[in-house]
């Protein structure tokens with residue numbers, strides 16, 4: 001169990017009594033699950049991540065509370081997620097808050113939890129595919145990005161850019177995060193997904209992380225508690241938990257607030273040379289343009305990109321989305337692509353690789369929203 005270092009108790013949570021809209025929500029959800037199962041041929045490991053609600057959720061009380069707490073200008077309705085994801089696709093979030101500091105992040109999430117509104121924190125949106133039909137509830141775009149150096153090492157707020165953090169370490173002569181330069185996500189997204197490259201990953205660099213837990217307390221989690229595996233963690237996907245008193249369906253996902261990393265003194269010139277080498281390798285092997293990085297996890301002993309290329313799919317496109325001719329595990333938005341275009345290519349790749357090589361590719365990215 002994590003150590004509680006700071007209390008954010010939710011003593012005032014209501015017991016589970018379903019309002020009429022929540023009853024309707026359950027009926028809609030059951031219907032949608034049945035439809036989704038037909039449309040998306042993914043295993044439970046790759047579910048459409050947020051199917052908690054459909055348009056029946058009424059957010060008025062929540063919106064009023066959010067506006068009162070954060071100010072009206074901080075709260076947007078029906079803001080398209082295409083503006084907040086690296087793939088540049090995605091329909092509207094019912095409600096969206098850009099949190100430029102830790103306090104706003106915590107308050108927005110806690111209010112959503114108190115009102116049983118589905119809530120999703122995004123960093124750079126560089127590892128997700130958001131549905132054209134939008135994402136229910138609240139989406140918080142995390143821009144709390146302080147980076148603090150001390151004699152012991154470095155800690156960063158979860159909205160800090162992972163690549164910026166790595167570059168600042170190199171500039172100061174701290175070794176241990178060079179592999180992270182060029183990864184376009186935030187510290188929070190990296191801690192959740194165990195981001196990694198060039199032989200390094202979060203699992204080997206993280207010391208501890210502060211987490212806003214579903215019961216409203218903040219815990220200090222040691223790296224061992226994260227149960228890291230290849231692009232997996234205790235927080236990713238399966239870590240959907242309900243807090244006390246929440247309506248069924250309105251899940252509470254733990255939120256990464258901050259992370260401390262293990263870094264050691266290193267030779268600045270050697271560190272800089274490594275960063276330059278990594279950047280050159282990235283430019284040579286990965287496409288530019290709007291993408292969400294590697295779409296599929298590499299299967300054991302092989303590479304998803306190699307399999308998709310061997311299936312003859314490089315350059316295949318649906319609408320304005322294309323399987324990159326540079327790296328077949330990347331899908332690039334050439335401009336104006338829809339999430340459905342991207343999903344069609346995902347299904348094509350999955351089906352072709354399964355038929356030709358008997359390998360079931362699993363998604364590395366997460367599908368968000370109403371599918």
Ligand SMILES: Cc1cc2nc3c(=O)[nH]c(=O)nc-3n(C[C@H](O)[C@H](O)[C@H](O)COP(=O)(O)OP(=O)(O)OC[C@H]3O[C@@H](n4cnc5c(N)ncnc54)[C@H](O)[C@@H]3O)c2cc1C
Pocket residue numbers: 086120121122123124125126127128142158159182183184185186187188189190191192193194195196197254255256257291292293294366
């Ligand atoms: C061009 C390109 C290259 C890439 N190269 C790599 C690479 O080399 N290695 C690699 O591992 N990845 C790579 N990626 C993928 C991506 O950048 C990483 O997975 C990154 O760590 C995702 O961070 P993010 O902030 O964008 O997360 P998001 O996409 O915003 O979110 C991903 C998941 O994390 C959750 N999340 C985000 N922040 C928090 C938080 N504070 N608390 C709780 N949950 C949170 C979200 O809800 C979501 O479930 C690449 C992507 C692109 C576009």
